[in-house]
Amino acid sequence: MKFKVLGCSGSRQPGHNLTSYCINDTILLDAGAVCGYLDVEDQERITHILVSHANLDHTKDIAFLADNLASAVFAGRKGPVQVCSQISVLKSLKDHLFNDDIWPDFTAIPSKEQPTIVLEPIEFGVPLHLGGLNVIAFPVPHSSGSTGFALYGEDPAEHVVVTGDTGPNGGWTSFVNDLHFPVNNLVVECSFPNELEGLALASDHLTPRLLKQKVERLKIKPVLYVTHLKAIYTRQIQKELQHELAGYQYHLPRKGVVYDF
Template identity: 45%
Template sequence: MHLHVLGCSGSDLPGYNLTSFLVNKTLLLDAGSVTSSLSSADQAQIQDILVTHAHLDHIKDILFLADNLIELVVRNEHGPVRIRALAPVLDSIRTHLLNDTIWPDFTVLPAIGNPVLTYNPLEPGVWVDVNGLQAATFPVNHAKAASGYVLREESSGANFAFTGDTGPTSDWWHFLNGLPFSLEHLIIEASFPNSMEELALLSQHLTPALLRVELDKLHARPKIYISHMKSTFSSEIQEQLNQALDGYTYHLLRDGEDITF
């Protein structure tokens, strides 16, 4: 299973791309920085988007991807891209973005029977097949109906989980502890330094110290991949991670890198 990091930052600044991962070239995991990172040819390979929540830094490039793909759909060279998420997240995108006010409704363009995008609601904890991968979503503690994902390649058994944005939680870890396989890799956020714990809790994010408390709820000990650091505090966060993740193998994600699970 191949993961290409399009963006993994908690800040939108030159050199820092917003959250988005490309899995096996056809599946997006969030869509914060797609069209600025991928060529037209690579965008044309995308078939599905798994969305963790409806905050703009995780979904904004759904809008521009649809605009870029419409010509291919008109020529019947590309089928609809399936947006998959918990139903309230899809409702937020439908109501507040693809509403013909903020952006055209690409779920009826170029034609009702031939749209660029479709909505495909997921149920918590229910496994679905997505382009040959098994995927399941489960709620986390962040925005309205925010959730994380677990992806597994059946042929090899390779797997990883992605929390998306989250603050301290419990049900998510209970879900991971109940997986019928051992979790190998975990992508999780560390948005703020320890000195900003109050803000992290108010905004439902994690600091390195809070992250360690969360990881101690997990029975497995997967390799940890850190995302969503606020760029202003990245050096401070990295120093604190050295202490907080003592005993763990971890990696700081970088925009543009490729990882094979």
């Protein structure tokens, strides 16, 4: 599985792209940094977007991607992109983004019969089959409908689990422990330094200390890919991770890095 990081920052600063991953060149997991990274030819290869939640830093480039692809759909060179998420997340996108006010309604452009994007609801725990991969969505504690994703191939050794934005509560560690294969690759967030734990809890995010408490509930020690660091606290968080995650193998992804899971 080719897993390319288009962006993984928890805040927008020069040199820091917002959350977006491109999988096997055709599937996006979140869309915070697509159109500023992929050229139009690569954008036209996208067939599906898995959306973890409706927050703008994870969804803003769905709007610009749709705008870029509409002409290709109109010309018959490309079918619609399927935007897949929980019903509440899709409703937010339709009501507050693709509403012909904030942005054109590309679910009906070029026409209702030939849209640029379609909104496809998914259910927790029900496997999907996208582009040769299996996908299972699971709930995480954050904003309404927040979702993590387990993605795996025909051989489950080819896999990655992505929590998306998450606070310390909720049972996603039980979901990971109960998967039918051992999870060796876990992409998980850590947004704030330990001294801002109160802010992390109020906004359903993690600190290095809270992340340690969370992953200690897992049956095995996966390789951790720690993302969503708030840019202004990057150095402080990195220093604290060295202490809190002693004994764990972990990476700090950056834009442009490609992992082979």
